[in-house]
Amino acid sequence: MHHAKLFRRDFTLMVAGQVISLLGNAVLSFALPLYVLDGTGNAAAFGGVLALSTAVTVLLSPVGGLLADRFPRQRIMYLLDFFTAAVLALTALVLARGGGTGPAAGLLLALSAIEACYQPSVTASVPLLVKADQLAAANGVVAQVQALSNLLGPILGGFLYAAFGLRPLLWVGAGCFAASAVLELFLRIPFVRRTVRGGALAQARADLGEALRFLLRDRPALFRLLLVTAGLNLSLSALYTVGLPVLVKNCLGLGDGLYGLAQGALGVGAVLGGLAAAGAASRLPLRRSHLPLLAAAALLLPVALALVLPLPPLAAYGVLLAALLLGMAGATVFSVLAQTCFQRLTPPALLGKVASFVTAIAVCAMPLGQGFYGVLFEVLARHAWAVVLLGGAASLLLALACGRVLPGLEGRPDGAPESESSPGPC
Numbered sequence: 332m333h334h335a336k337l338f339r340r341d342f343t344l345m346v347a348g349q350v351i352s353l354l355g356n357a358v359l360s361f362a363l364p365l366y367v368l369d370g371t372g373n374a375a376a377f378g379g380v381l382a383l384s385t386a387v388t389v390l391l392s393p394v395g396g397l398l399a400d401r402f403p404r405q406r407i408m409y410l411l412d413f414f415t416a417a418v419l420a421l422t423a424l425v426l427a428r429g430g431g432t433g434p435a436a437g438l439l440l441a442l443s444a445i446e447a448c449y450q451p452s453v454t455a456s457v458p459l460l461v462k463a464d465q466l467a468a469a470n471g472v473v474a475q476v477q478a479l480s481n482l483l484g485p486i487l488g489g490f491l492y493a494a495f496g497l498r499p500l501l502w503v504g505a506g507c508f509a510a511s512a513v514l515e516l517f518l519r520i521p522f523v524r525r526t527v528r529g530g531a532l533a534q535a536r537a538d539l540g541e542a543l544r545f546l547l548r549d550r551p552a553l554f555r556l557l558l559v560t561a562g563l564n565l566s567l568s569a570l571y572t573v574g575l576p577v578l579v580k581n582c583l584g585l586g587d588g589l590y591g592l593a594q595g596a597l598g599v600g601a602v603l604g605g606l607a608a609a610g611a612a613s614r615l616p617l618r619r620s621h622l623p624l625l626a627a628a629a630l631l632l633p634v635a636l637a638l639v640l641p642l643p644p645l646a647a648y649g650v651l652l653a654a655l656l657l658g659m660a661g662a663t664v665f666s667v668l669a670q671t672c673f674q675r676l677t678p679p680a681l682l683g684k685v686a687s688f689v690t691a692i693a694v695c696a697m698p699l700g701q702g703f704y705g706v707l708f709e710v711l712a713r714h715a716w717a718v719v720l721l722g723g724a725a726s727l728l729l730a731l732a733c734g735r736v737l738p739g740l741e742g743r744p745d746g747a748p749e750s751e752s753s754p755g756p757c
Contacts, residue, residue: 337468342460344518345408349453349476351511352412355504356442357484359419360384362492362500363439370432380436384443385698392691395448396455397538399683404452405518411449412512415442416505423501435497450690455682458674459521467671468609474667475605482598542684545677552739553676557689559733560669561696566729567628567662569700570722571597571655574715577708578634578651582715583644593652600656604663611664617740620668621733623661628730630654630661631723638716665733672740 338346367380398407418441425434453473461469491500546554575597579590604623611623637650670689677685707718 337465341519344514348511348514351507353480355507357480358488359504361485361488363435366435366497367432384439387440387443388447388694389691391444391447392687395451396684396687399452399455403522404456404520407452409512409515411445412508415445416508419501419505423498426498451683451687454686456520470667470671471605471608475602478601542681555736561692562729564693564696565700566725569704573701573704596652596656597659600659601663604660608664608667618738621730623664624730627658627661628723628726630658631719635716635720
């Protein structure tokens with residue numbers, strides 16, 4: 332992977348800022364809904380806040396893409412991190428005066444909005460901070476940071492919230508985001524200012540139209556890949572998130588501790604997948620990069636068998652744990668390789684907007700899949716194995732469809748339409 336060459340000054344600064352801000356966001360995103368639930372005692376309010384935060388991410392991701400392609404990306408990062416620190420400090424002061432659960436719910440929505448505007452700048456910056464042959468390795472590092480944040484965030488958030496309450500967490504979070512912003516002040520990300528024509532709304536429409544034309548007309552295979560990955564988010568990722576508590580607690584009758592361990596296996600699998608992605612990029616041709624995804628889908632078959640066969644609950648749990656860890660690793664490898672392909676095939680001026688479309692479509696797919704699996708597990712409560720088998724079959728079909736799309740993306744230079752061909756890998 333050539334870590335010495337990969338971790339150059341600017342990439343290292345960006346990753347360090349990501350570690351601080353993403354972990355802080357994950358901790359607060361776990362603690363804030365709990366505060367709302369504790370304060371209201373209303374599960375509907377708890378679920379409503381989570382649903383609204385998802386909707387905010389979907390709606391504002393395109394805005395983040397527009398910003399990433401119109402303004403210096405390091406400026407977007409440090410301004411948003413400074414703004415987040417200020418909002419956290421203000422919310423802590425309001426809660427100190429007895430503000431109730433409203434400010435906490437508002438803060439969760441604000442964090443979702445900020446993250447939606449922030450992440451496209453990070454995704455669009457990676458190809459500009461590393462060499463072309465290090466792009467997959469760099470994306471693997473970013474994926475590892477996200478996975479570690481998702482793994483450690485709920486653990487730290489739950490422990491710190493139980494021990495100290497929400498207000499100290501807000502002050503610590505404000506300090507973390509301010510520290511991340513200070514680091515980002517020293518970032519240097521190449522940026523070419525584009526000419527602005529017409530009003531802001533007209534320019535926004537033109538920019539989004541340009542990104543859509545690129546995906547639909549110039550890179551239809553890339554758009555098909557995006558749709559397939561969204562389908563996989565619906566069929567595979569949603570099955571992991573909804574099915575895990577149902578399978579561990581309801582079907583196998585095991586406790587919260589083992590459920591937490593299974594959640595941790597997903598996080599560990601994502602970290603391992605990020606580590607493996609760089610090696611996979613150098614050894615696995617693009618046309619075969621769906622193979623880790625096929626393996627992840629196929630691993631659901633032994634899970635279904637373990638639920639059908641008269642195995643002891645702990646034995647079935649062991650099969651589930653192994654499938655989760657390995658399956659998440661495979662899915663993460665594919666995710667990193669697919670993102671690397673998106674970045675290589677997208678002109679630098681469109682990277683932010685295309686990244687925002689990827690985020691918005693992926694986030695849209697997740698709640699749809701969660702709702703679908705929620706109904707299926709309720710209707711087929713005594714046949715959970717059938718739901719797992721159905722999800723595995725759908726994921727296998729989508730992975731095979733992905734294998735048909737990928738060959739059309741090989742050998743295409745950045746910005747060239749698919750009617751042209753050129754030598755070299757994607």
